[in-house]
Amino acid sequence: xxSFIDRLRQASREANSLVCVGLDVNPASMPLTIQRHLNxxxxxxxxxxxxxxxxxxxxxxxxxxxxxxxxAGMEILAETVKHIxxxxxxxxxxxxxxxxxxxxxxxxxxxxxxxxxAATVSPYLGRDSLQPFLDYTDKGIxxxxxxxxxxxxxFQNLAVKSEDGVVRPLYEVVADRVTxxxxxxxxxxxxxxxxxxxxxxxxxxxxxxxxxxxxIGAQAGxxxxxxxxxxxxxxxxxxxxxxxxxxxxxxxxxFDLAARRAAIALRxxxxxxxMVGRGDQ
Amino acid sequence: xxSFIDRLRQASREANSLVCVGLDVNPASMPLTIQRHLNxxxxxxxxxxxxxxxxxxxxxxxxxxxxxxxxAGMEILAETVKHIxxxxxxxxxxxxxxxxxxxxxxxxxxxxxxxxxAATVSPYLGRDSLQPFLDYTDKGIxxxxxxxxxxxxxFQNLAVKSEDGVVRPLYEVVADRVTxxxxxxxxxxxxxxxxxxxxxxxxxxxxxxxxxxxxIGAQAGxxxxxxxxxxxxxxxxxxxxxxxxxxxxxxxxxFDLAARRAAIALRxxxxxxxMVGRGDQ
Numbered sequence: 001x002x003s004f005i006d007r008l009r010q011a012s013r014e015a016n017s018l019v020c021v022g023l024d025v026n027p028a029s030m031p032l033t034i035q036r037h038l039n040x041x042x043x044x045x046x047x048x049x050x051x052x053x054x055x056x057x058x059x060x061x062x063x064x065x066x067x068x069x070x071x072a073g074m075e076i077l078a079e080t081v082k083h084i085x086x087x088x089x090x091x092x093x094x095x096x097x098x099x100x101x102x103x104x105x106x107x108x109x110x111x112x113x114x115x116x117x118a119a120t121v122s123p124y125l126g127r128d129s130l131q132p133f134l135d136y137t138d139k140g141i142x143x144x145x146x147x148x149x150x151x152x153x154x155f156q157n158l159a160v161k162s163e164d165g166v167v168r169p170l171y172e173v174v175a176d177r178v179t180x181x182x183x184x185x186x187x188x189x190x191x192x193x194x195x196x197x198x199x200x201x202x203x204x205x206x207x208x209x210x211x212x213x214x215x216i217g218a219q220a221g222x223x224x225x226x227x228x229x230x231x232x233x234x235x236x237x238x239x240x241x242x243x244x245x246x247x248x249x250x251x252x253x254x255f256d257l258a259a260r261r262a263a264i265a266l267r268x269x270x271x272x273x274x275m276v277g278r279g280d281q
Numbered sequence: 282x283x284s285f286i287d288r289l290r291q292a293s294r295e296a297n298s299l300v301c302v303g304l305d306v307n308p309a310s311m312p313l314t315i316q317r318h319l320n321x322x323x324x325x326x327x328x329x330x331x332x333x334x335x336x337x338x339x340x341x342x343x344x345x346x347x348x349x350x351x352x353a354g355m356e357i358l359a360e361t362v363k364h365i366x367x368x369x370x371x372x373x374x375x376x377x378x379x380x381x382x383x384x385x386x387x388x389x390x391x392x393x394x395x396x397x398x399a400a401t402v403s404p405y406l407g408r409d410s411l412q413p414f415l416d417y418t419d420k421g422i423x424x425x426x427x428x429x430x431x432x433x434x435x436f437q438n439l440a441v442k443s444e445d446g447v448v449r450p451l452y453e454v455v456a457d458r459v460t461x462x463x464x465x466x467x468x469x470x471x472x473x474x475x476x477x478x479x480x481x482x483x484x485x486x487x488x489x490x491x492x493x494x495x496x497i498g499a500q501a502g503x504x505x506x507x508x509x510x511x512x513x514x515x516x517x518x519x520x521x522x523x524x525x526x527x528x529x530x531x532x533x534x535x536f537d538l539a540a541r542r543a544a545i546a547l548r549x550x551x552x553x554x555x556m557v558g559r560g561d562q
Contacts, residue, residue: 024383064379064386070394071355078352095379097403098345099430102305102374105345113351122378124405124425128432144405149380151409158454159442167442170451177435 003185004118004140008210009236011057011089017267018227018236018274020058020091020212021048021259022243023080025065029248031255041069044255045080048247051256052263058089058239060212081115090117091212095144097122097129104132111139118142120190120212123174127181137184140210145178145202146171148192148215171198175205188212191230193221193240199229210237216266217245223266227273235274242266284466285399285421289491290517292338292370298548299508299517299555301339301372301493302329302540303524304361306346310529312536322350325536326361329528332537333544339370339520341493362396371398372493376425378403378410385413392420399423401471401493404455408462418465421491426459426483427452429473429496452479456486469493472511474502474521480510491518497547498526504547508554516555523547 002010012018025041037043049059061080066073084090096106096119110119111133118140121130133141146156156171174189181187189206191199193215202211213230215221223240230238246266250258283291293299306322318324330340342361347354365371373391377384377400391400392414399421402411414422427437437452455470462468470487472480474496483492494511496502504521511519527547531539 062379062383062386064377064383064390067355067390068386068394070390071352071359074348074352074355093379093383095377095403096345097378097425098343098374098376099428102343102345105343105349109345109348109351113349122376122403122405124403124436125428125430126432126435126437128430128435129428144378147380147406147410149406149409151407154407154409154458155405155451155455156407158451160451161440161442161448170436170439170441173439174436 001138004138005185005188005210005237007117008057008089008140008239011087012236014087015055015057016271017055017057018231018238018240018270019056019263019267020060020239020241021052021056021246021263022093022214022241023048023059023061023247024243025076029244029251031251031253033253039076042076042079045076046083047256048259049083051260052246053085053088055260055263055267056088058091059084060091060093060241062093062243078114090115091142092116092119095120095122097125099125099129103129107132107136111136118188120144123178127177130181134181134184134186137186140186140188142188142190142210142212143174143178145174145189146191146195146198148194148221152192152195172201172205175202179206179209182209190214193223193226196222196225196229199226203229203232207232210239212239212241214241216240217242223269224273227270231274240266240270282419285419286466286469286491286518288398289338289370289421289520292368293517295368296336296338297552298336298338299512299519299521299551300337300544300548301341301520301522302333302337302527302544303374303495303522304329304340304342304528305524306357310525310532312532312534314534320357323357323360326357327364328537329540330364332541333527334366334369336541336544336548337369339372340365341372341374341522343374343524359395371396372423373397373400376401376403378406380406380410384410388413388417392417399469401425404459408458411462415462415465415467418467421467421469423469423471423491423493424455424459426455426470427472427476427479429475429502433473433476453482453486456483460487460490463490471495474504474507477503477506477510480507484510484513488513489518491520493520493522495522497521498523504550505554508551512555521547521551
C-alpha cells in the first residue's frame with residue numbers, strides 16, 4: 001500500500017500543483033446570495049471544492065472555524081470532507097497534542113469519524129503523545145516546527161544545548177526528531193512562509209519530509225522564497241497553503257470562478273518558480 | 282470583577298476541595314443500565330455531576346472524548362457544561378494552540394459557544410498565539426508546562442541556554458514566561474503528578490499561579506508529593522484532577538454514589554496532606 005507521502009506526491013503530480021486550499025469558513029465573508037441558502041457554509045465549501053479540485057492537490061479545513069459554530073459546525077465539517085474528491089489529500093488543521101487515551105481519541109475523531117487523510121499536531125508533549133496518530137500508518141501528521149506568527153520565536157527559536165554541546169534552535173531539534181519518527185512515510189512538518197531562512201534549514205534537516213507552508217497571502221509570506229526553499233530535491237513535497245486569497249477572491253456570485261482563477265494563478269506562479277529552480281540544478 | 286484565579290480560589294474554598302473531576306466519557310465503561318438510555322452519556326455525566334458537585338471545585342471535560350462521537354458528541358458536551366452548577370470552574374481540556382484568527386475562533390468556541398471558564402492550551406506557538414484567549418480577561422488558561430506522559434522530557438526537558446548563559450529546562454522557561462503573562466489573574470500551568478520534583482520547581486517559579494495536576498490514579502502519580510509540592514503558600518491553587526478513578530468507580534447502578542465516595546475520599550486525602558503541610562510551617 002502506498003505511504004501517505006507517496007499519496008501526497010501522487011496528488012501533486014496529478015494536478016501538477018503544490019496548492020493546498022485552506023477551508024477557513026467565515027460566514028460574514030461569503031457572498032450575500034449564498035448567505036440566504038439553507039446551509040450556506042456547506043454550499044459555499046462545495047462550490048469552492050468543485051471549482052478548484054482539478055488544480056490543487058489538497059484541502060485543509062481549519063477546525064477552529066467549524067468548532068465556533070457549535071455542533072452544527074461539525075456537521076458541516078463532516079459533509080465538507082465527504083464532498084472532496086478521492087485522490088485529494090484532506091488535512092485537518094487541528095494542531096492537536098495530548099497524551100495516551102486522549103491522543104487516541106483525537107486520532108480516531110480526525111481519521112475515522114471525520115475521514116481526514118492527515119492532521120496538524122503539536123510536538124510539545126513528545127513522540128509518545130503522537131504515537132496513536134503514527135499508528136495509523138496510512139494517515140499523515142504535519143508536526144508544528146516553525147510557525148508563521150510574529151511571536152513564534154519566543155519558544156521555537158530558543159537555543160537548545162544538546163549533550164554533545166551543540167547549540168541550535170528548538171525548531172531544528174523538532175525537525176530532526178520528526179525525521180526519525182518517519183518510519184512509515186507518514187510524517188511532515190509545518191513551517192511558515194514568513195520565515196524563508198528557517199525553511200531552508202528545516203529542508204536541509206528533513207530532505208524527504210513534506211512541508212506544509214502556510215502564511216502566503218494575508219500574512220504576507222514570500223512565495224518565491226517559500227517555494228525555492230521549501231521543495232525537496234525533485235521540486236516536490238512542499239504544500240503551499242492559501243485560504244482567504246482563494247476562497248474569498250470575490251465577494252460576488254462569481255466567487256467560485258474567482259477562486260478557481262486565484263488557485264490557477266497560484267499554481268502557475270509556484271510552478272514557474274519550481275521550474276526555474278530545477279533549471280538551475 | 283473577580284479575576285479567574287479569585288473565582289477558582291473561591292470555588293475551592295466553598296467546597297473545601299482541590300478536586301477537579303475529569304469528564305472523559307467512554308461509553309463502554311458506563312453501567313449497562315444507563316447504556317440503554319436515550320442519551321446515555323449525557324445522563325451519565327449529569328448523574329456524576331449531581332453526585333459530586335458539593336465536594337469538588339471544578340470539572341474538566343476532555344474534548345477528544347466528545348469529538349470522537351462526531352457532531353452529536355459536541356451536543357452532549359454543550360449540555361454537560363450547561364448542567365454544571367454555577368460557582369464551579371469548568372475547564373475545557375482542549376490543549377489548543379493556533380495563531381491569529383484561528384486562535385480567536387478557538388477561544389470563541391470554548392468560552393462563548395460552549396461556555397467554559399478556562400481552557401488548557403499549548404505554549405509552543407508563543408504568547409501572541411494565546412493573546413485571543415488572554416483577551417477574555419475573566420476566563421482562564423492553563424498552559425502545558427510539564428506533562429504527565431512518560432515521553433514528556435523529549436522536548437520539555439531540553440536544556441535551553443538563555444542570552445545571559447543560564448541553562449535550564451524548557452518547561453521552566455515556559456513557567457517563567459507564563460508568570461509574566463498573568464496580568465489579569467487568568468493564567469495557570471499544567472504539571473503532571475508523575476513529576477513531583479518538576480512540580481516543586483514550577484511552584485517556585487510561579488508562586489501565585491494555579492497549577493492543574495493530572496496523572497493521579499490510572500497514571501500512578503504520587504498524590505502526597507503532588508499536593509505538598511503543588512499548592513501555593515496558603516495550601517491552595519493546586520487542582521488535583523481525577524477522571525477514571527472517580528467516574529468509573531463502579532460499573533453498576535450505584536456508579537453515582539461510588540463516584541461521590543471516591544471524590545470525597547480524594548478530597549479528604551488531599552485535605553489531610555495540605556493540613557499537615559500548613560501545620561509544618
